[in-house]
Amino acid sequence: MRTTLFKLTSVIILAVCAITLAAGQAQQAATVDPRAAATIERALEAMGGRPAWVAVQAAILKGTMREQDREGDAKSYPFTLQHDWSSGQNQPRQALTDSQGAQVATYDPDKVFTREQVAASAGKPRHPGADVLPAYLPAVLLGAIKSGGQYRVASDPHPNWHSAGEQTIAMYPAGVRRTYRPAQVWTFSKETGLPLRAQIIVANRLGTSFYKTVTFHDFQTINSLLAPKTLEVLYPDGATQTLTFDTIQFVPANRGLNLNSAR
Numbered sequence: 001m002r003t004t005l006f007k008l009t010s011v012i013i014l015a016v017c018a019i020t021l022a023a024g025q026a027q028q029a030a031t032v033d034p035r036a037a038a039t040i041e042r043a044l045e046a047m048g049g050r051p052a053w054v055a056v057q058a059a060i061l062k063g064t065m066r067e068q069d070r071e072g073d074a075k076s077y078p079f080t081l082q083h084d085w086s087s088g089q090n091q092p093r094q095a096l097t098d099s100q101g102a103q104v105a106t107y108d109p110d111k112v113f114t115r116e117q118v119a120a121s122a123g124k125p126r127h128p129g130a131d132v133l134p135a136y137l138p139a140v141l142l143g144a145i146k147s148g149g150q151y152r153v154a155s156d157p158h159p160n161w162h163s164a165g166e167q168t169i170a171m172y173p174a175g176v177r178r179t180y181r182p183a184q185v186w187t188f189s190k191e192t193g194l195p196l197r198a199q200i201i202v203a204n205r206l207g208t209s210f211y212k213t214v215t216f217h218d219f220q221t222i223n224s225l226l227a228p229k230t231l232e233v234l235y236p237d238g239a240t241q242t243l244t245f246d247t248i249q250f251v252p253a254n255r256g257l258n259l260n261s262a263r
Helices: 002-024 034-046 050-054 115-121 138-147
Strands: 056-068 074-084 091-097 151-155 166-173 184-189 195-203 209-222 225-234 240-252
Touching (some): 034 050, 034 138, 050 138, 138 151, 138 195, 138 225, 209 240
Antiparallel strands (some): 056 240, 074 091, 151 166, 166 184, 195 209, 209 225, 225 240
16 A cells, blocks of 8 residues: 555656746747836837838948946947847947058957967957847837737836836747747837837856946937937947947848948
8 A cells, every 4th residue: 555655646747847847948938028018119100110210221330439448447449239130130240440441350258268278358349249249229129029920018017127118028039948048138218108228148168147337428319210229239348348339320121232332
């Protein structure tokens, strides 16, 4: 009798463990909380409206990037950012140049692990990373997030983490095991609806995560579209980059046009 009871208890425990493990490994579906969808839609409306942004497929942004490290040393570089979303995918590319117009080599600090890599990156400006570049045009990235099916988007998961005049949305990667660490957190002004900043996750080789923070300043109107004139990128190690856009040119969403045909 005891043996039968022991076996039955073992089966029940194993069944409960299997159910718990399966629940823990359940993949996250790509969904957008209705309140988060409303926040994104209001932000798009504040930046010119979804129809106006759908009418363009790419952009060329030019300006100056100033980089300052933790010791206070600063350098400035002209830059060009080409951002193409005509294919449905964000495809940005940034190039820095010196005073003579020659391209300057950059490095991605998130991919520097060895002493040799540290030595090879000495003196070079940093590249913000492929996940950060799309945030330079927040309307494009937010529109893609709302309709792209890549994230589970939640509204204001931590209301005590920001001021009363702000609200946030958190984005968790879809198609993977459920996680409580967001890939991106966006903060918006309740007054204007405009995005204030975006925190974008950086996973290091030890498995812990940090965030790069992109702060938007001085939105300007270009052909009825609003885009930030100045951006500040704060890196986990305390270094900052300040980008000032002198010109922003948009490419109309007409098949056959390319980034050299500006709106």
